[in-house]
Every structure is written in C-alpha cells, then in structure tokens.
Amino acid sequence: MSELIVREAEKTVRGIKVLDGVSLSCSSGQIVGLCGANGSGKTMLLRAITGLMYLDRGFVEYDGKRLGRDIDFVPHGGVLIENPAFLGRYTAVDNLRFIAAMSDGVDMEHIRRCVAAVGLDPDDRRRYRQFSLGMRQRLGIAAAIMGRPRLVVLDEPTNALDESGFDLMGRIAADIRRRGAMAIVASHDPDVLRCMADEIIRMKDGRVIECETVRRAGAVGPAGADATSVPRPSARRYAREVPAL
C-alpha cells in the first residue's frame, strides 16, 4: 500500500505565488483529479508532486520519503507534464526505448504494447516530428504508463485527442486501479476527470477551493451519458481495435 501526501504546499515563482497552502493525499488504487482554469496552479502542483520542482514551504511525501530531502523524484513514476516533448528525429517506439533504458524491466514487447494501447501503430516508421498533435499527445500518454509505474501523473491528457480519448482515459484508469497504482490527473475539463477520478480537487490561484468525491457507480461521463452504459459507437469501435494495456 503506497501513499502520496502533499501538505501545505507553497511556492512562489518570480514574485507570483503559484501554490498557496495546497494539501492532498492519494493512495494505492486511487485516482485524484485536479480541475481548474489555466494558471490555477495544476501544472505547478504536478511538478512538485513528481519532484521537478521543490516547494518553498510544505512538503510532498511518497511512502514516508520526502521529496527534495530523502529522494529527488517519485520512484517508479510515469509523467506527462505540459507538452509531450520527444526527440523529433526518432519514431514512437525509439523514443520510448530511450526512456525505458533508464530503468529495468521494460522490454520491447511491453513498449510496443503501450504504443498500441494508446492507439498508435508500433510499426509506424514515421518520425515524431511528422506526428500530428493528437499522435504526440498519445505518445506522451504511452510514456507515462510505460513500465507499469506506481504513480502516474497526467497533465491535460486529452489535449488534442478526439472523442476516443475519453475511452482511452477510462481504460487507463481501470488499469491503474487493477494494478493498485495511483494517479494524479489534471484537466480543465471536469468531464474528463469524472470518467477517471475518485476525487476531484478544484483549484484557483494556487489554492484548493473545493473537493468533490466522485461516486464510481453513478459517475457521469461526457455528454450526460452514464459511464456504465454502452459506449458511443465510435468509442466502442476504437475499443475493439486497440489491445488492452
């Protein structure tokens, strides 16, 4: 059982308070959503959670280890923050291979499965610089879930995705829960979070203004459809074409 704790997180960047007393917690099998407009502090909070940014006050602890003191980064974490950002001259699989080389236990078969799971073709020889925005975003998601991370951090994961993105997020959420991992997902769209998260935290000006518990049984998906109902035809077709994670 792993636990992530953020306590009274404060951070000032160039005179602007980007995080002001934010607290949250997340444990194994749980997904926490961060909702808020642009500039509300979601991305900065995600940076603090992953260890890319250290706080001025407060702390982030993962399994009792404090970021910036005991560990530099969250161990076994999968990250998609801001833009996908990959190496333009390499293919999707090659880009993931470079990342996988940093850790053990990620073989080529798993990489190819992750690429396929997000709707990309693992045999596609096109270079990343030739990808559309949606394809780049999908590769970013694949990098975040590759290696079965214990903590998945996703920043606006449905940016540039078509409607099949909701289905993809749902399957990722199910996989995270099944593995007993945890996730922090940020989005300005509450519908995206309602199809994934157990709890939604709304932020504004670096502060938490509301916490909403999403009940899984009655969770409402996009366009008012019940998440447990039959998916839209296009999403169902997409789900058949893409192998499971």
Add this chain to the structure above:
Amino acid sequence: MRTLRLYARDLRVGLPSVRPYLVAALVLGVVHGIAAAGNCAYSGNDLSSFTFADYVALTFQFANPVDLWLLIQGRPLTITFPWFFSFAVLFAATLEYPRADLLGAGYRGVVASGSRWAWWIAKCAWVCTVAAAFWVLLFAGLILTAWAFGAQASEFMSEFAMIMVPASSSTRYPGMSMVPLMLLTVPICASMMLVQLAVSVRVERMPGYLLCMGVFFASGMVEHPLLLGNYLISGRSAGAYVEGLPMNDGLALSLAVAWIAVAVGGLLVSRMTIYGGSRDE
C-alpha cells in the same frame, strides 16, 4: 549505474547535435595545417625541414601579450584571431544539447533515473567526451596535413619554427616538445566547457559562452598563470620554452576549475525547477 545509462543516452541522443562541430574540427585541423604550411613556405626554408610539432606550434601561436607602454606609445594592438577559431567552435558544440534536453524530452530520463546528480554528472561526462573527440579530430587533421606537406614526424620543434613563433621568453632552446600543450587542450577546454555548462543550465546559453570566450580573450591579451588559455599558446608553453608556463600548473588549475564547476553546477541542478516538457528536441 543510472549515471552510466544517462551517459549512454547522451552519447546516442547528443551525438547528432555535435556531429557538425566534430566535422568542423577535422576541417579546422586541415585548414590550420595548410595555413601553417604557408607560413613555413613563406619563411624560405624547405618544408621538409619542419616537424609535426612546428605545425602545432604555428597553429597555437599568439601575438605577444599586451604591453601597455607600447600601446601608449601608439603601437597597434595585435590580436591573433585564428587562435580563437578552434575554441569558439568547440565551446559552441555543447551549448545546445544539455539545456534543450532538460527543457525537452530529457526530463523523463531525469525522473526515471531518480537522481538529479546522476543527470548532471552524465552531462559533465558527455561534455568532456565531446572536448576529447574534438581535439583528437583536429590534431588528426593537422598531423595528416603536415604529413602531406612533407613534415618530419617529430614532437620536437625545429629551430626554424622557434624563430617564427612569438614568445615572451627570451630563452629559446630548439628541440622543445609540443606534447605538453597538446595534452593540455582537453583538460583545459573541458574545464571551461563545464563552467559554460553550469551557467547555461541555470541561466541561458550565451552568458556561459561569452564567459568562456572572454577568459580566452583575456588569456591572449595578458600572460598570467591563472588565465587558462595561456597554457594553450605555444609561445608561452613550458614544453616549447624553458621559461614558459609549466604543464603541471595548467593541469592543476584546469582540474580545480572543473571540480568547482561540477560542484557548483550540481548544487544548482539539485535545487532548480526543471521545466521539462516545454519543448521538443
């Protein structure tokens, strides 16, 4: 282990960004060689009278240090611009990749490695590797060109070149070696590139570059043991001239600068905010 993995990644991913500069090193070696051959021919002596060391000495020659008294008297300031070319190209080679990697795709590698220091040390190792590769290629081009012009395969300067190379020392003994200068190129340049790296990951690229070029410009103008570039000027090298700057001093100073740059840079990286994902590479 994670530092090695990051270093291996840097060798693979960073190589395309420095490949043009490594090709330029080879070309610079050939160009310097041709220029040196021209100087040798202009001296009126047979080209076969000169040695490989002469070509190195002529490549790394620089005008005598600035003499304020002479300047006041109206003597013109002499700047040997060709001496700067190699360093200007080399320092530019490692400007782009480390910073771009941190701001772009490389941030995932940092997170996956679990250690900011591992990323930093790997980048330092990569910078040193680029410096070594650059000088190996430049000297290869220079030596091959010297050989093509019929120079003797010797590390010792000839008496003809001793006269041609400006030197502040009045004591010149023919037969001095250029090997110490050649051996110092890598540690001295690597140490300056580590300073540049530390500045560029924290601030911007150009301030680091200008700082390094500024140190070398000052080295050309002023003969002082603390200005590292002096050890790479043939007329001030103890390998060539008895009263020149000792090789051991240059090595010790470059190692000290390198250690300070690695330590300070590592401390900066260990606390800085990594804005990864800001751009593609």
